[in-house]
Amino acid sequence: MTEAKQAPSDGAPQPKRGVLDIAPYVGGKSAIAGVAKPIKLSSNENALGAGEKAREAFAAAVSSIHLYPDGRADRLRAAVAEAHGLEPERLIFGNGSDEVFALLNQTYLEAGDNIVTSQYAFVAYQISARACQAEVRLAAEPDFRADVDAMLALVDERTKLVYLSNPANPTGSYATGEEIRRLHAGLPAHVILVVDEAYAEFVTEPDWESAFDLARTASNIVVTRTFSKLHGLGGLRVGFGYAPLAVEQAIDRIRLPFNVSVPGIEAAIAALGDEAHQKASRDLVAEWRPRLIQAVRGFGFEVLPASGNFILIRFPDAKRPASAAQDYLQSQGIIVRGVASYGLPDCLRVTVGTADQNRAVLDALSEFAAR
Numbered sequence: 001m002t003e004a005k006q007a008p009s010d011g012a013p014q015p016k017r018g019v020l021d022i023a024p025y026v027g028g029k030s031a032i033a034g035v036a037k038p039i040k041l042s043s044n045e046n047a048l049g050a051g052e053k054a055r056e057a058f059a060a061a062v063s064s065i066h067l068y069p070d071g072r073a074d075r076l077r078a079a080v081a082e083a084h085g086l087e088p089e090r091l092i093f094g095n096g097s098d099e100v101f102a103l104l105n106q107t108y109l110e111a112g113d114n115i116v117t118s119q120y121a122f123v124a125y126q127i128s129a130r131a132c133q134a135e136v137r138l139a140a141e142p143d144f145r146a147d148v149d150a151m152l153a154l155v156d157e158r159t160k161l162v163y164l165s166n167p168a169n170p171t172g173s174y175a176t177g178e179e180i181r182r183l184h185a186g187l188p189a190h191v192i193l194v195v196d197e198a199y200a201e202f203v204t205e206p207d208w209e210s211a212f213d214l215a216r217t218a219s220n221i222v223v224t225r226t227f228s229k230l231h232g233l234g235g236l237r238v239g240f241g242y243a244p245l246a247v248e249q250a251i252d253r254i255r256l257p258f259n260v261s262v263p264g265i266e267a268a269i270a271a272l273g274d275e276a277h278q279k280a281s282r283d284l285v286a287e288w289r290p291r292l293i294q295a296v297r298g299f300g301f302e303v304l305p306a307s308g309n310f311i312l313i314r315f316p317d318a319k320r321p322a323s324a325a326q327d328y329l330q331s332q333g334i335i336v337r338g339v340a341s342y343g344l345p346d347c348l349r350v351t352v353g354t355a356d357q358n359r360a361v362l363d364a365l366s367e368f369a370a371r
């Protein structure tokens, strides 16, 4: 198959080996034909939108958009360092945390190297690793949770990066602080452990820990965070990694010079200072996540334990499959995320919405269950 795709039959330009084998990323749907304002719960966006302070900062930034951004994002760097108690020089900013993953892969992977992650891992890690002609190794996830021993068993001398999202998307599971320490302790020194904490702020379980503390003294841990979820700035594309200084300095050589925009920098700084909006966003999820789980289980569907701003519903009954549920929700103007591309064809991922949106989801699912 690869041969057929790549064979230069007519002298036309050929992408490098492996590129055409990568399945394009398909994001959550955002429209339903004929529905003016669908309820969009397919991309784990913040149901409250961006906060007032971030909106004002974004609007004010219009007077500066003819200027190139500060290439080091120094004011944002200082604000993030202050907010999380981190050394500013160890931060890597990206056009979303997606770009931080791509930069790590570009900096560390050669053809024939590999990354290790787990079965239902976020696909962004995998796409950019394949673009570097690296192999992607997926450790089985019994019970929809990353399995530290299974991941360690896949690591060899060609492994350069191990990716773990904590909490995980799309399963919603999390690894405990103890599991992260065990994973790190089991890795050879040449392997970078990347802990993707995109949903960190929504976790309420006491045995979850941020890997920031572990990363502080390690020479091979990168922790990533994003402004796309809690802060509601997905459209502006701002994320960062906290890395060993040597990793930051290597990446800084190949990163595009102005990879975070002027409005992105300004809105992100303002968002960090908007504790009221952060609290409202966390409170909404803390209130509705358990209510949604309990109600959906009451309709007879399975719901996995959830630690992010979304839930994963399983439809094990072939007479009421996930695809039919997705169609029914769509007929009610509600867009959720099918996750067949993650190997979870019997599941749907649903972002926690506003109270009204959540009630609409529950009404629709109870109708679907009764059909």
Ligand SMILES: *Cc1c(COP(=O)(O)O)cnc(C)c1O
Pocket (backbone or CB within 6 Å): 044, 095, 096, 097, 098, 099, 122, 165, 168, 169, 196, 198, 225, 226, 227, 228, 229, 234, 237, 238, 239
């Ligand atoms: C949404 C998400 C991110 C954030 O991506 P950005 O590029 O920062 O918007 C990272 N990791 C996971 C697992 C996510 O679901």
